Amino acid sequence: MALFLLVTHGSDGDVLPFVSLGAALVRAGHRAVLLTHAPYREAAARAGLGFEPIDGEDAFERVLADTPHLLGGTRARLGWDAFYRRNGMFEQIAAECRTLRRLHSPGETVLVGRHTSAVSVRFTAELLGAPAAWVALAPTQLMAAPVAAHLYGTELADGLQAVRAGLGQPPIRDWRAWFAASDAEIGLWPSWFDAAGTRSPARTSLTGFPLPDGTADALGARQAGPTDAPGTLRGGPADGPADVFGGAFAPGVRPVLATGGTGRMLDPDYYPALVAAAAETGLPTLLVVRHRDLLPASLPGNLRWSPGLSFAAAVPRAAAVVHHGGIGTTARVLASGTPQVLMADGIDRPDNAARLARWGLARTVPAARWRTADLPAAVRAAASDHGYRARARAVAGLPDPHGAQDAAADRLVRLLDRTETAAPDGSVRDRLRDLPPRDLERIRARLRLRLDRPATAAPADLPATATPVTGPAPADRPATAIPQQATARTARRAGDAPDGLLLGVER
Structure with a gap:
């Protein structure tokens, strides 16, 4: 029985795939512990995972509220170093390292x-010589790795190197090589989606889209209930699977579902538009x-609001889904065969939208057209698109609730x-000679990292970073918000650090 320690940050689209991946590992007879935000404790427990919170619930919400300031188009835009220091991110990284070291079991982790x-x-x-894997949730995480490497080596260099110094590790001289030196790189999307845009590196194992909402509920999820006041729903259990909208609409009505995910990293005009x-x-x-405060105070008569519901149950019964283009929502709607309209802006979303559009599987409306007739026209067209399910099945096939998670778990x-000892029928030199160039470069990168390590033993107790901070102890600090995806459009808009290098790929 092996032990898998899973670390992720963000909102549902970043966390729930790790919950379902952990569940697949547990089904295979292993142990799995999830290190992530405090609100996901119950989801981890239901999936049979151990859980280590990396923040408190209040701290998690504070970081979410701060993330819109990272978008390039906002007037109060924060720099990444300022964001990290303001929210204790470097200290959070050091605390995660201490937890991982405490949980690590040599030879089986x-x-x-x-x-x-x-x-x-x-x-x-x-530090420990343990195997490590990257799990990418959307193609842009791989596409933007060189940009993230540049940012880590410049704007965030002092803070990250302080963390490494606290661990007894040397500075990283080549962040691009460091990114490429993991033992495995897994992409949670299918090959047809990969082929619709910039291809993933050859070293990436593609497993398909996970459908994690079949394993864990979304944050805020509850069945919609009866109307308390115009435009507002209170929570309450539905009478059955046919009533997934909790009586919000007349029997037989297939409403349009609209969402922007479970985070806050959205253009301020997203929900008003x-x-x-x-x-x-x-x-x-x-x-x-x-977050009800993201919506206007009063809603038109044809609209209802719910803080959350089961998308796995509701999406197949909707006429269409209008959303932000987060990878988790995109995958669920596609698997349900429900027409979708993507208001994709920032992070991985424009790239996700473009890949679906190339296969004729999404109507997309960019931010510059949200306030035109294009958006309502796209919603009407989607709601009457009765051929979408057949097109989706022709491209993506029938959904497999556990296929992607099981494939990733196996990897x-x-x-x-x-x-890796020498094979009995040849020397190590012979085996290296037969490797493809990409694999040889990965080995060289890993060797460079190992040669950079100090010869002295690591300290018995990992200290916190030397950078002084004020505020709550690390256990109550918000989670790491790390730069990641970039697209050409967002890079052009931001001017300095692309706004695609953002907190999370969202649900």
């Missing part, structure tokens, strides 16, 4: 981190928004078989 953000996984793996377009269509619409389990 694999460290698994969300690509780009979970640097604690890679730092600790270097969405509400205006929904009102113009006149179609019965349910707004699934965890991780194989990392424990990396006791």
